[in-house]
Amino acid sequence: SQSCPDGAKRRVCYYNDRLIAGVDYGEDHVMVPRRVDMAHALIRSYGLLGDMARLRTRPATDAEISRFHDGRYVGLLRNLTPEGFGAGGEVARRARGCNVGAVSTDGRSVDNPPVAGLWDYCQRYAGGSLAAARALASGEADVAVNWSGGMHHACRDRASGFCYVNDIVLAIDELLGHFRRVLYVDIDVHHGDGVETAFVESNRVMTVSFHQRTEGFFPERRGLLEHVGEGDGRHRAVNVPMKKGMDDDGYRRLFEPIMSKVMAVFQPEAIVMQCGGDSLSGDRLGHQNLSIDGHARCVGFMRSFNTPLLLLGGGGYTINHVAACWCYETAVAIGKEIDDNIPSHCYDDYYRSQGYKLRYPVDKSLKNDNTETYVTRTKCAVLRNLCELEA
Ligand code: V1P
Ligand code: CA
Ligand code: ZN
Numbered sequence: 001s002q003s004c005p006d007g008a009k010r011r012v013c014y015y016n017d018r019l020i021a022g023v024d025y026g027e028d029h030v031m032v033p034r035r036v037d038m039a040h041a042l043i044r045s046y047g048l049l050g051d052m053a054r055l056r057t058r059p060a061t062d063a064e065i066s067r068f069h070d071g072r073y074v075g076l077l078r079n080l081t082p083e084g085f086g087a088g089g090e091v092a093r094r095a096r097g098c099n100v101g102a103v104s105t106d107g108r109s110v111d112n113p114p115v116a117g118l119w120d121y122c123q124r125y126a127g128g129s130l131a132a133a134r135a136l137a138s139g140e141a142d143v144a145v146n147w148s149g150g151m152h153h154a155c156r157d158r159a160s161g162f163c164y165v166n167d168i169v170l171a172i173d174e175l176l177g178h179f180r181r182v183l184y185v186d187i188d189v190h191h192g193d194g195v196e197t198a199f200v201e202s203n204r205v206m207t208v209s210f211h212q213r214t215e216g217f218f219p220e221r222r223g224l225l226e227h228v229g230e231g232d233g234r235h236r237a238v239n240v241p242m243k244k245g246m247d248d249d250g251y252r253r254l255f256e257p258i259m260s261k262v263m264a265v266f267q268p269e270a271i272v273m274q275c276g277g278d279s280l281s282g283d284r285l286g287h288q289n290l291s292i293d294g295h296a297r298c299v300g301f302m303r304s305f306n307t308p309l310l311l312l313g314g315g316g317y318t319i320n321h322v323a324a325c326w327c328y329e330t331a332v333a334i335g336k337e338i339d340d341n342i343p344s345h346c347y348d349d350y351y352r353s354q355g356y357k358l359r360y361p362v363d364k365s366l367k368n369d370n371t372e373t374y375v376t377r378t379k380c381a382v383l384r385n386l387c388e389l390e391a
Helices: 034-045 071-079 082-086 089-097 118-137 167-176 193-198 248-266 292-303 319-334 348-354 372-387
Strands: 012-015 143-146 182-186 205-212 237-242 270-274 309-312
Touching (some): 071 089, 071 118, 082 089, 167 182, 167 270, 167 309, 193 205, 205 248, 237 248, 248 292, 309 319, 319 348
Parallel strands (some): 012 143, 143 309, 182 270, 270 309
16 A cells, blocks of 8 residues: 555555345335445446455354344344245234334335345345454454445344444454454444444443434434433543534534544544445435545544554445445545546446546535534533543
8 A cells, every 4th residue: 555644554454245235125215235336346446456455254143243132133133034024924023123124103114124135234244344343453454444334223132224233333342352442433424323322331432423413313312412421431422413514624623623532532442433425415314515525534534543443334325425435435544545537437327427526516505504603612512521531
């Protein structure tokens, strides 16, 4: 890899599994696993594969997944097929009890459908995150990447927000076997509730989520400023709620001072970053207005601390935007500048609307509800909470 702006090189390892691209949440669903294959095709066409070691690994085992998830829930996911679910009866009833196939309150969308090949899918994305964690733990890599991971809503015994198995919790648990303190940073537009809950009482894991917190936005009632962790984990859960229309400038004015303070007070030995692309401008679910540069600047900022770094995917529902973003962030991880013109490759057509450029323009007409006063007050409130850890 090339030299980085901070003068240091990074050894990057990268996970990709083509079979994940074929997973189908359903025609009307917003989660499109093909976006990971689109990112991979861009990464390949930019020649970035030559700058990284490939992680070739096996799917996560039932035992590995059961380190966090409930045995009965694992049993249900393992045996669930669309046919078995469709036949109704006991299987469908149990699945709905775990929030799989349950019709949401709007009566139309099913957030967590019983997709074909569900268990294989979960094992593959979780296997990638575990292998990435192991590559950091062994010292083989400085940065490890799995864009198919980052499923931050999954709970111990139920699915939530398109997430069935929480690969992030599994990866953090793996890192805790080798590092004293692990920091989790989540820039997906949604609150990282599954990860926060799993470690809410831990003094060895700090979770930080930046997210949209507006009336009715998923997941409701989570991620408020005053949610700071419990028991031994008090002040080790950090929440940065934002209103609609957040732009690069406001995001940076929150992200950099908060993360600098987090690094100073918590002094993690490893960092896990969920890079959900639904905080980008023009997302189908999120209402923020970040450019690819603004999003990737957060990745570059965390990388600059020179602490073992695990990069994961997450949300991202305008698939050309998210694929471009994750390709760009792979280049940031390596420390290589890449051209804005997208090389000709198999998914070319998807980038026509952005003029075949990696960077697309943000929405200049979108109102930013995050006033300067709001940003300053939020930043100060978070920094005040973090000061409690200094004593
Ligand atoms: O708001 C909900 C339902 C209503 N409540 C009872 C739950 N679901 C959201 C879920 C968003 C999940 C985001 C996942 C991630 O953080 C990580 C991968 O990005 C939801 C929304 C929405 N507008 O918030 N589901 C859907 N839209 C949906 C749309 C089409 C088809 C299926 C689901
Ligand atoms: Ca978040
Ligand atoms: Zn999201």
